Amino acid sequence: MIAPEIRIRVARLGDEPALAELDRVSWSPLHAVLPAPEGDEPFFDERHHPEDYLVAEVPEAGVVGFVRLVRAIPLPSNAHVRQIQGLVVGEAARGRGVARALVRAAMDRARRQGATRITLRVLGHNAPARALYEAEGFAVEGVLPGEFLLAGTYVDDVCMGRPLD
Incomplete structure (x- = not known):
């Protein structure tokens, strides 16, 4: 069940400190293939623009989560597809x-x-995220076995997608 006090909006430049901190404290090998962010790295850069992010706010805590939504492949033939490239929710806001x-x-x-399809990639061992995506209509469309070596363990990269009709 979605709590009614959750407000979703497009990110603004002023959100950068909150998003960078949320990204830093929420980092986990359960969902991350990149090293943990350090405290001084910018959140927004030439590839990561505020308009690519939706942020979740709740009255008592401010920004508690974000999702990045982009065109995965910048080709006209793929313009109908969007991809989720990152979903983060702070520990205190989980389960709401x-x-x-x-x-x-x-x-x-x-x-x-104008998209008619949405895709994402999720690590095979991230059961909570996979369950959420499946509950929202995403289906596994492919698996890249052992695609990532994380903390000494090979982890599958699971490709999921769904139509947006």
Whole structure:
């Protein structure tokens, strides 16, 4: 169930400190293939723009989560597809429907952008995320076995997608 006090909006430049901190404290080998962010790295850069992010806010805590939604392949023949490239919810806000609200908002935004399909990639061992995506209509469309070596263990890269009709 999604808590009614969750507000989803497009990120603003002023969100950068909150998003960078959320990204830093929420980093986990359960979902990350990159090294843990250090405290001084910018959150927004030439490839990561505020308009690519939706943020979740709750009244008592401010920004508690974000999702990045982009065109995965910058080709005209792929313009109908959007990809979720990152979903983060702070520990204190988990279990309140924030991730579900962000995924649904990303799908709605993709539809408004003219997309007819949405995809994502999730690590094979991230059972909570996979369950959420499956509950929201995503299906496994492919698996890249042992695609990542994380903490000495080979981990599958699971490709998921769904139509936006």
